[in-house]
Amino acid sequence: MNYKVVEKFISINGEGLKAGKLSTFIRFAGCNLNCVYCDTKWANEENVKYTLMTENEIYSYIKETGVKNVTLTGGEPLLQNNIKELLSLLSSNNDLNVEIETNGSINLEAFLDYKNMPSFTMDYKLPDSGMETFMKTSNFKFLTRKDVIKFVVSSLKDLEKVTELIKEFKLTHKTNVYISPVFGKISPETIVEFMKNNKLNDVTLQIQIHKIIWNPNKRGV
Structure with missing residues (x-):
């Protein structure tokens, strides 16, 4: 089976439970949403350049990196044809920690039957994203303590x-539960004050650290 890969690289994870830790990133082409603040719109364009890779080629690349954390991202990785075959292959290696970054519009129930389960970092697209109508709140029941629900906020309304x-x-x-500001739209200070005023216990403010280390528009990091 072939998968449309637009980027593959090693970096630190910029967000989520493994923020600051090394990860091998596999970025796939294409997404079914069009969020107003999307920072990877280029990966969703119809004419985006990609490399066709088989699951074995992706697996070989991951093993060659020597990095045990793997982040499948996009775009929307769960839209890739035959993504289950790739997940089955990756889950056969108990030394790998696979994370799937998914946009909240895909039913997760179809991706729960693996020995070495991947973790999900699942977005919920809020009103200012323009995509909230596509969200599946039914996915909430499938999330566990190894997963993350990520809210990217632009405003107090969000x-x-x-x-x-x-x-x-x-x-x-x-x-x-993580809250992350849209870069340049709302200040972390505003979010912290809101968390204090609303007693949002057990909620984590998340800053995308890769956008602090590198230029916010830099790719491959």
């Missing part, structure tokens, strides 16, 4: 919706 969702679905009792 933060208020985060609070509603946390309470309605008791998210902090199920999984790790």
Whole structure:
């Protein structure tokens, strides 16, 4: 099977539970959403340049890096044809820690049957993203303590919706809840004040550290 890979590289994880730790990144082409703040729109364009790689070629590349953390990202990796075959192959290696960055619109139930389960860092697209109508709240029940639900916020309106969702679905009792600011749209200080005022216990403010280390528009990092 062939997969459309637009980037593969080693870097530190810029966000999530493994933030600051080395990871091998495999970035796939294509996404079914069009968020207004997307920082990888180039990977979703119809004419984006990609390399066709088989699951064995991807696996070989990952093994050659010598890095045990693997991040599958995009685009939307779960839209790749035959992605289950790649996940099965990667899960056969118990030394690998596979993380899937997914956008919240794909049903996760189809991706739960692996011996060495990948972890999910799943977005919930808030009102300011323009994509909230595509979100599947049914996915919340599949998230565990090894996963992350990530809320990317642009405004106080987004933060208020985060609070509603946390309470309605008791998210902090199920999984790790992260709030991340849209770069240049809302200040971390504003988010911290909101967290204090609303007593958002067990919620983590997340800053995308790769955008602090490198130019925010730099690729391959």
